[in-house]
Amino acid sequence: MEFFQNLVTTFNFILQGVWVTIGVTAVALAVGLVFGVTMAMARVYGNPFLQTVAAIYSVIVRAVPVVVIIFILFFVIARFVNLSPFWAGSLALGFASGAYQSEIFRGAFRAVPPGQMIAARAIGMSKLQAIQSIILPQAARLALPAWGNEATLVLKDSTLVFVVGVPEILRRAQQVSARTLEPFLAFSVAMLLYLVLTLLTTQILQWFERRYRLQM
Amino acid sequence: MSSTAIAPILRIENIHKSFGKTRVLTGFSLTVQPQEVVVLVGPSGSGKSTLLRCINLLSPPDSGRIWLEEQEITAPGVNPDKVRQRIGMVFQDFNLFNHLTALGNVMIGLMKVRKMPKKEAHDLAMFELERVGLVDRAYHYPAQLSGGQKQRVAIARALGMDPHIMLFDEPTSALDPELTGEVLEVMQQLAREGMTMIVVSHEMGFARQVASRVVFMEGGVVVEEGPPAQMFEQPLHERTRAFLRKISDMDSGGR
Amino acid sequence: MKKQIRMWMLLIAALLALSACTAVQPTGQQPGAASAEGSGKLAQIKAAGKIVVGTSADYPPYESIDADGNFVGFDMDLIRAIGERLGVEVEIVDMPFDSLIAAVQEGKIDAVIAAMQATAERDEKVDFTIPYRMTKDAFAAAQDSTLVMEKPEDAAGHSIGVQTGTVQERWVQDNLVATGLTPADLVFSYERADQAALDVANGRIELLLMDAEPAMELAKQTGLKILLITESTAEGGKSIAIPEGADDLKAELDRIIQEMLDDGTIQKIQEAHGLP
Amino acid sequence: MESFLQLLHNAVPSLLQGTGVTLQIAAISLLLGMALGLPVGVGRVYGPRWLQHLLAAYITLFQGTPLLIQLFLVYYGLPDLGLTLDRMPAAFLTLGLNSGAYQAEYLRGALQSVGEGQMTAARAIGMGKWLAVRTIILPQALRLVLPAWSNEAIAMLKYTAVVFLIAVPDLMGQAKILSSRYFAPIPIYMIVAVFYIVLVGATYLILRQLERRFHIPGLTGEAH
Numbered sequence: 001m002e003f004f005q006n007l008v009t010t011f012n013f014i015l016q017g018v019w020v021t022i023g024v025t026a027v028a029l030a031v032g033l034v035f036g037v038t039m040a041m042a043r044v045y046g047n048p049f050l051q052t053v054a055a056i057y058s059v060i061v062r063a064v065p066v067v068v069i070i071f072i073l074f075f076v077i078a079r080f081v082n083l084s085p086f087w088a089g090s091l092a093l094g095f096a097s098g099a100y101q102s103e104i105f106r107g108a109f110r111a112v113p114p115g116q117m118i119a120a121r122a123i124g125m126s127k128l129q130a131i132q133s134i135i136l137p138q139a140a141r142l143a144l145p146a147w148g149n150e151a152t153l154v155l156k157d158s159t160l161v162f163v164v165g166v167p168e169i170l171r172r173a174q175q176v177s178a179r180t181l182e183p184f185l186a187f188s189v190a191m192l193l194y195l196v197l198t199l200l201t202t203q204i205l206q207w208f209e210r211r212y213r214l215q216m
Numbered sequence: 217m218s219s220t221a222i223a224p225i226l227r228i229e230n231i232h233k234s235f236g237k238t239r240v241l242t243g244f245s246l247t248v249q250p251q252e253v254v255v256l257v258g259p260s261g262s263g264k265s266t267l268l269r270c271i272n273l274l275s276p277p278d279s280g281r282i283w284l285e286e287q288e289i290t291a292p293g294v295n296p297d298k299v300r301q302r303i304g305m306v307f308q309d310f311n312l313f314n315h316l317t318a319l320g321n322v323m324i325g326l327m328k329v330r331k332m333p334k335k336e337a338h339d340l341a342m343f344e345l346e347r348v349g350l351v352d353r354a355y356h357y358p359a360q361l362s363g364g365q366k367q368r369v370a371i372a373r374a375l376g377m378d379p380h381i382m383l384f385d386e387p388t389s390a391l392d393p394e395l396t397g398e399v400l401e402v403m404q405q406l407a408r409e410g411m412t413m414i415v416v417s418h419e420m421g422f423a424r425q426v427a428s429r430v431v432f433m434e435g436g437v438v439v440e441e442g443p444p445a446q447m448f449e450q451p452l453h454e455r456t457r458a459f460l461r462k463i464s465d466m467d468s469g470g471r
Numbered sequence: 472m473k474k475q476i477r478m479w480m481l482l483i484a485a486l487l488a489l490s491a492c493t494a495v496q497p498t499g500q501q502p503g504a505a506s507a508e509g510s511g512k513l514a515q516i517k518a519a520g521k522i523v524v525g526t527s528a529d530y531p532p533y534e535s536i537d538a539d540g541n542f543v544g545f546d547m548d549l550i551r552a553i554g555e556r557l558g559v560e561v562e563i564v565d566m567p568f569d570s571l572i573a574a575v576q577e578g579k580i581d582a583v584i585a586a587m588q589a590t591a592e593r594d595e596k597v598d599f600t601i602p603y604r605m606t607k608d609a610f611a612a613a614q615d616s617t618l619v620m621e622k623p624e625d626a627a628g629h630s631i632g633v634q635t636g637t638v639q640e641r642w643v644q645d646n647l648v649a650t651g652l653t654p655a656d657l658v659f660s661y662e663r664a665d666q667a668a669l670d671v672a673n674g675r676i677e678l679l680l681m682d683a684e685p686a687m688e689l690a691k692q693t694g695l696k697i698l699l700i701t702e703s704t705a706e707g708g709k710s711i712a713i714p715e716g717a718d719d720l721k722a723e724l725d726r727i728i729q730e731m732l733d734d735g736t737i738q739k740i741q742e743a744h745g746l747p
Numbered sequence: 748m749e750s751f752l753q754l755l756h757n758a759v760p761s762l763l764q765g766t767g768v769t770l771q772i773a774a775i776s777l778l779l780g781m782a783l784g785l786p787v788g789v790g791r792v793y794g795p796r797w798l799q800h801l802l803a804a805y806i807t808l809f810q811g812t813p814l815l816i817q818l819f820l821v822y823y824g825l826p827d828l829g830l831t832l833d834r835m836p837a838a839f840l841t842l843g844l845n846s847g848a849y850q851a852e853y854l855r856g857a858l859q860s861v862g863e864g865q866m867t868a869a870r871a872i873g874m875g876k877w878l879a880v881r882t883i884i885l886p887q888a889l890r891l892v893l894p895a896w897s898n899e900a901i902a903m904l905k906y907t908a909v910v911f912l913i914a915v916p917d918l919m920g921q922a923k924i925l926s927s928r929y930f931a932p933i934p935i936y937m938i939v940a941v942f943y944i945v946l947v948g949a950t951y952l953i954l955r956q957l958e959r960r961f962h963i964p965g966l967t968g969e970a971h
Binding site: 060063064065066067068069071072075076152156157158159160162163169170173174177182183184185186187188190191194195198199 | 807808810811812813814815816817819820823824825826827828905906907908909912919922926932933936937939940943944947948
Binding site for chain 4: 298304311313315324325328329358359360370373374376377
């Protein structure tokens with residue numbers, strides 16, 4: 001009976017972190033998407049300078065643990081703007097994800113047949129127009145499976161922002177376990193909630209994939 | 217086995233095989249004598265490949281019985297791995313082991329299945345490669361061989377197991393026309409050496425020259441069988457005649 | 472291959488240069504500039520109508536989080552009372568203890584209240600108010616521990632846990648490790664004090680050194696026993712940390728704290744949280 | 748600049764120590780993950796139905812939840828059930844179990860891409876199922892899985908950076924201690940980033956050599 005009560009308390013307490021986790025993940029993915037697509041475009045269609053910048057970003061960020069990037073950016077961002085841990089952590093996570101997403105979109109851009117670009121230019125589109133209305137829509141569909149995979153990775157990596165004090169699932173689990181002194185219960189509940197989140201995300205992404213699959 | 221020449225090496229009796237709702241073999245029977253070369257023809261989907269897979273128990277028949285050298289191999293308790301060692305099989309798409317050289321492909325069965333020491337396996341494998349004329353390609357990987365060479369290695373691999381009967385499942389149909397000759401030559405030589413063979417093939421030239429018997433099957437049963445001369449000149453059934461005419465045309469047209 | 476190696480070298484060189492640049496910035500700040508910027512701190516806070524205060528809510532009875540996720544504890548009530556007298560709202564931000572000083576430095580938060588002691592080293596980076604409470608440290612061990620301690624140095628040679636970035640961590644490093652009394656690999660720096668306490672309870676480490684009152688509170692919760700309460704590992708008292716050069720803010724906070732010490736407000740809050 | 752050199756001078760010795768710990772954890776966890784991922788991956792493809800489901804559950808659990816929670820559950824949670832692991836074994840176990848799930852999935856993909864024909868041909872020369880898996884399928888799958896495995900090795904190197912949260916003095920743990928000691932988080936974490944870049948870069952180059960050494964013409968998985 002006492003166990004049951006503990007379970008309910010713990011569950012309710014951690015549950016409030018779910019929205020924070022979802023929020024961090026969504027912001028990070030969106031930021032990463034902007035960074036990723038921009039950098040991938042620079043990498044594939046940019047001049048040598050842009051290509052180098054994008055390549056360095058991708059290589060460096062992917063060679064450093066996400067948690068280190070979060071720590072660095074948390075303090076760097078703080079130097080310029082006053083953001084809450086939630087925003088600072090999400091932005092840092094997004095910056096890291098951007099490097100991985102840039103690789104995904106680079107691959108997708110490359111997989112669009114070169115004839116598409118030539119054909120678009122032939123009907124008088126500018127390079128940017130061609131990318132925007134011909135290449136990007138195709139690349140986005142090609143990128144979807146890998147992007148979905150990255151989305152679940154970011155969802156899981158969002159626990160890392162707990163190091164800068166964002167009250168997401170893990171942080172709340174830790175807080176409740178510090179009070180109830182039942183860490184096994186607290187972290188099991190956190191794990192379960194995460195499992196539900198990732199499985200749900202996977203399902204949604206698979207639905208998207210089926211819906212927008214491109215026959216090529 | 218050699219004491220009585222009359223004893224058949226293979227006897228298939230009324231076998232059935234279905235995949236889901238598709239009935240592929242519907243009471244097939246066939247008897248093969250030692251040193252016979254049986255060429256199996258028939259339209260696609262007539263169950264030829266399935267039949268070969270039934271014979272070496274890669275996909276055992278649903279019902280019916282098969283005897284190999286007077287042992288019933290469809291009986292319960294028979295170890296299919298032991299049976300397969302006596303039956304060599306050559307596939308349409310070669311299925312060479314991609315991570316092994318030509319030599320390695322022949323050796324691996326000798327060492328792992330026949331438990332030969334490495335040295336002995338090496339020598340025997342080299343001997344088999346010589347039989348198919350590929351000693352100079354012994355250390356090449358499959359990806360570095362032509363289709364015809366791959367198929368000859370596959371034959372050498374099967375021969376290494378010292379089979380009593382060889383099954384060929386359209387051995388030349390995945391090959392460019394100019395490469396079929398080298399494979400057929402090896403097969404012809406095997407036939408001359410007295411190997412019992414069941415060959416699924418539409419190579420009519422080969423059938424005419426080498427086959428002791430041509431079997432026409434359709435709908436999972438034998439429609440008609442006979443020596444090549446009879447089958448090609450005056451088949452009894454209209455369906456056989458139509459089919460053979462069609463592939464003869466294709467044959468000559470292709471050249 | 473060679474090209475790749477060269478590229479890596481280039482990257483690394485660039486990064487090192489970059490980190491060198493960033494290193495100079497915070498320490499190289501002009502004192503004049505800093506104080507000019509800080510002189511408006513109090514005005515800024517008043518204008519914003521709120522003061523953002525960082526804490527590390529893992530330290531009952533000073534600061535922790537209750538069942539509803541509210542910040543509770545002595546420090547929390549104190550800072551709220553101070554906020555009232557300042558006439559601004561108090562926004563509390565929870566972060567790891569070892570990030571607090573940096574967060575003040577970087578201007579992420581206006582102040583830190585986290586049972587923090589004003590050490591000379593920290594004083595180089597931030598400013599401190601007058602102490603609002605003098606403290607002691609405590610060594611805790613598992614209930615079945617046979618260890619007897621009469622002075623802090625008796626901890627020598629035993630595995631010990633401390634919280635990252637605390638004065639206690641510093642004390643252990645300087646007085647036990649640097650002197651060769653305890654091998655460095657027997658000292659474990661924890662993100663959170665309660666985790667260190669759990670590890671003592673689980674038998675993974677023998678000792679825990681932290682502030683006395685939270686130690687007693689954690690000891691009660693996790694079934695530890697206190698071996699020694701001492702003043703000699705602690706220097707000074709607990710103060711609020713604020714950005715360097717925020718002189719107006721310091722003056723105002725000092726005034727309020729002195730007032731609260733004098734009129735017994737702090738005593739009252741202490742008692743409400745069971746602190747002597 | 749001078750203060751930076753001073754900082755570097757103070758930081759490098761402990762960071763080198765931390766690097767040793769990081770490498771040790773990464774290597775042992777990776778090997779543990781391999782020892783686990785190999786049978787799990789094979790069992791996932793060739794095992795009996797019930798085993799396949801069981802292994803799938805293991806993989807889902809470890810792939811579907813964050814490593815950090817797994818680590819906390821193992822380190823802080825298991826003592827509740829009477830299993831108290833020391834910090835290093837806890838790190839090895841958690842990272843090993845986690846990596847095992849990923850390695851199993853990579854291997855499963857590789858096993859499935861080897862192609863039916865290889866199994867059929869192996870069975871046709873009289874090999875039993877397990878003999879065929881061992882001598883024909885697995886050697887090919889392991890070569891196919893090598894690139895994915897290299898990625899996993901690098902990922903592992905980076906994921907070790909969370910073990911400081913159970914007070915392991917790895918590279919990141921040392922960084923935390925240093926950054927609060929010298930109140931210089933940005934430069935310290937930048938230096939640590941450089942350390943990780945060197946580690947990851949070196950690992951990458953070594954693994955590339957390894958891949959080249961084990962390369963077999965035509966064995967790329969695309970052949971099928």
